[in-house]
Every structure is written in structure tokens, then in C-alpha cells.
Amino acid sequence: MNTQNQNGYMLLFRGNDWLKSLSPEEKQKVTDQWMTWFRRLTDEGKAVAGNPLEREGKIVSGKNRVVSDGPFAESKEAIGGYFLLDVASMDEAVAIAQECPGLPYGARVEVRPVAAECSVASELKHEAQFAKA
Amino acid sequence: MLLYRTDEWYNRISQEELRKLMNQNKAWIERLTAQGKAKPGRALERRGAFVSGTNGRFVTDGPFAESKEAIGGYLMLDVETMDEAIAIAQSSPGLAYGGSIEIRPVAHECPLDVRERELAREEQLATV
Numbered sequence A: 001m002n003t004q005n006q007n008g009y010m011l012l013f014r015g016n017d018w019l020k021s022l023s024p025e026e027k028q029k030v031t032d033q034w035m036t037w038f039r040r041l042t043d044e045g046k047a048v049a050g051n052p053l054e055r056e057g058k059i060v061s062g063k064n065r066v067v068s069d070g071p072f073a074e075s076k077e078a079i080g081g082y083f084l085l086d087v088a089s090m091d092e093a094v095a096i097a098q099e100c101p102g103l104p105y106g107a108r109v110e111v112r113p114v115a116a117e118c119s120v121a122s123e124l125k126h127e128a129q130f131a132k133a
Numbered sequence B: 001m002l003l004y005r006t007d008e009w010y011n012r013i014s015q016e017e018l019r020k021l022m023n024q025n026k027a028w029i030e031r032l033t034a035q036g037k038a039k040p041g042r043a044l045e046r047r048g049a050f051v052s053g054t055n056g057r058f059v060t061d062g063p064f065a066e067s068k069e070a071i072g073g074y075l076m077l078d079v080e081t082m083d084e085a086i087a088i089a090q091s092s093p094g095l096a097y098g099g100s101i102e103i104r105p106v107a108h109e110c111p112l113d114v115r116e117r118e119l120a121r122e123e124q125l126a127t128v
Helices: A024-043 A090-097 A119-132 B015-034 B082-090 B111-127
Strands: A009-014 A047-052 A058-061 A066-069 A079-085 A108-113 B002-005 B038-043 B049-052 B058-061 B071-077 B100-103
Touching: A009 A090, A024 A047, A024 A079, A058 B082, A090 A108, A090 B049, B002 B082, B015 B038, B071 B082, B082 B100
Parallel strands: none
Antiparallel strands: A009 A079, A009 A108, A047 A079, A058 A066, A058 B100, A108 B049, B002 B071, B002 B100, B038 B071, B049 B058
16 A cells, blocks of 8 residues: 555554553563654654553543543553654555554554545545536 | 544535534634644544554554544644543534544653653763
């Protein structure tokens, strides 16, 4: 999937259950590697933002805007943090994701192209074009 | 950080409804931005890849569209409390139609920053 995308890519770090299985030494090692990795990407101008997210959070849903606790702290799907990448192709974004120091321990990285405009907007435009045709 | 979870409910509403919602959404974002409460957010395309395994040897195309859990986009808020962030999420115009919004505090202390400070301190001590 070597598509070009000038809006960049987002890496979503999935899962936070794997951290629990690490010894303090391993945790320290991964942390150091992660720091070095992010700093290098920033120096190279390839990472423009990045943040870890706290484990707890809330979820709002539905017409009645119900608030519930979530996501579950130890989940394979929970998002632990993200990087915003300024690279031009999916291949390059995937290659960077493959360097993630958490991978050997069970972390998963989701790689997503950032949309040029709101996808709801492009959906509408598409529909309008379709209607015109 | 607000993470929008979507199962593409917007494919199931009429063009009229969609247009109305988009105008509401635009006004909502503009108001939050003017109040200094939101920084630019982005939508994510509904395709992508998952990387896992040692050295990232497993690369799979992510089927994101069908999942209710899929992240459709994000908005960064600049507010002080979880309550305020929740109230903003609750005022999102799209919620009436489906999907959900996950609200996550950005970590105050990145474990990497903490470590970096420690290392800097050690270095300083070593040179004294």
C-alpha cells in the first residue's frame, strides 16, 4: 500500500497490557529506546507531535450522551499514545512503525493516513458528484 | 484528547441531515477554537495498517470501517479538568446519530521525560 499522502500519518499505539509483563529493567530499557526513537524522528523532522495518554478515561455515547468509564486499562485495543508523522508515503510510515521498541513485547501499532478534510465532508462531496452524474 | 469512535453512521443518514450536521459541527469547532479550548483536530482515513511482532514483521491491512471501535478522528482540547472535557464531548453535534467519543487525559508526565530528567541530573552530578 504505497500511497502518497501529504497530510501525514498517525501512529496509534495499541494495547497497554504488555507493559505489565515486563521487569523493571526491561521497562527501563524499552522506555530509553522509545525516547531515543522519538527524539531521532523529531530531529529528522519526521515526527511532528506525540503524546502518551493516561490509562483512565471516559466514553460519551448516544443520543442521551451517557458517560461511562473507559477504556479498560488492560486491553489489547486500548490506545496508549500516538505519534503524528510528517512523511509522504504509507510505506515510510509503516517502516517507522516497525521500529517501535514495544513490538517485541506485544505492542501493536496502527498506522492511519490523516485525511485531507473531514471524511464526512468528502463523503458528501462524493454523494453530490454522484447525484450530478 | 477526544477520540472519535465511529461505525460510519454518517453513511446511513440523508444528505440533508448530513449537511445540517456538518454546519453544526463546523460552528461547534469554530466556537471551541475561538474560546481557546480546542486545537486543530483531524479526521483519519478509513484505511490503514497494523504493525505487530518483533521487528514489526507482521503488517496487516486494517479493516477499520466496519468496527464500532474504529477511531475516525481526534480533537485536542486545551482544558483543565476531565469534567470540562466531558461536557465538551457531550456537546458534540454528531453524538445524536451514533458513534461515541473517548476522552483521555494527555499524560502530564511522559515516562520518557521523567527518565530524561533523571539522566540529565546524573550527567550534571558526574561533571560536578
